[in-house]
Amino acid sequence: MVKKTRTAPHADPYQQRTYDAVAQVAAARMINAYSSSFGMAARLLQQPVRVHVRNIYALVRLADEVVDGPIGVGQPQRAGVLLDRLQADTEDAISTGYSANLVVHAFASTARECGIQPNLTSPFFRSMRTDLSVREHDADSFASYVYGSAEVVGLMCLRVFLAPVGRERSSVGELLAGPAYEELAAGACRLGAAFQKVNFLRDLRDDYFLRGRCYFPGIDPACLTEGDKQRILDDIDTDLDQAAAAVAQLPNSSRRAVAAAHAVFAELSHRLRVTPAEQLVRQRVRVPGPTKLRIALAAGIRQGRA
Secondary structure (H helix, E strand, O other): OOOOOOOOOOOOHHHHHHHHHHHHHHHHHHHHHHOHHHHHHHOOOOOOHHHHHHHHHHHHHHHHHHHHOHHHHHOHHHHHHHHHHHHHHHHHHHHHOOOOOHHHHHHHHHHHHHOOOHHHHHHHHHHHHHOOOOOEOOHHHHHHHHHHHHHHHHHHHHHHHHOOOOOOHHHHHHHHOOHHHHHHHHHHHHHHHHHHHHHHHHOHHHHHHHOOOEOOOOOOHHHOOHHHHHHHHHHHHHHHHHHHHHHOOOOHHHHHHHHHHHHHHHHHHHHHHHOOHHHHHOOOOOOOHHHHHHHHHHHHHHHHHO
16 A cells, blocks of 8 residues: 655645735725825836835834824823734734734735835834823934834835845845945935924824824924924925935836925925914814825926936
């Protein structure tokens, strides 16, 4: 009698592709539900860049929900536990390629393909964790917070923008250690910082009165002066100016979309500048949808001709 040998089990490629696709749909639904501006700019990204950037921002949005939602505001200790679990799950998924959390799984797929490592996710989660306990920032803690919450997100996106399609991960690593990434990294950080600071200023009311947070060092949101506001916006505009040169050097697959986002935030900065300081704690400054679309399309067309 011939004894049968059992083959080792192996993954079903079709099942894996199906799960990956479901995870990407979950990430897309999450980010589209929370941010109409992101959806508009993302449509200017070419594939596969669009999916990867969407996966990054879905994880960012998920972490934001933990710290800014009802649990974060009402039960910060529980939120801290949930955030620790989310970080552990994210970093484990980057290592193994799998998570039962669909948004984390989508992010990990992008991270593994584009060279995003825990040296970028760890500062992000550290800043998110800060929101659960720190109510006021000094200059050092503010810089650290902005780096972790925004600048590393810009670096994650830059890795997506520069990652070669269809290459082995070792090739991605070689590229990210090359001159193109190093040259554009500072601009990616400045753009992320500008976006974050604009959001801090326009969300001044909710952050201060609902969440009890004061981000800008040495500034009392309840007594924001015109001088305070102008100094903050001068800093933001410097970030935007420094980032503009890097935007122009991005690959075609991402340049138009990033230019569109840059232009919309520059318009937000302008609108904040002409809004009296005392109004910023009573209303959230917005760019109307039709205006936003016109600005974004015009910026995209200009970059397309460059």
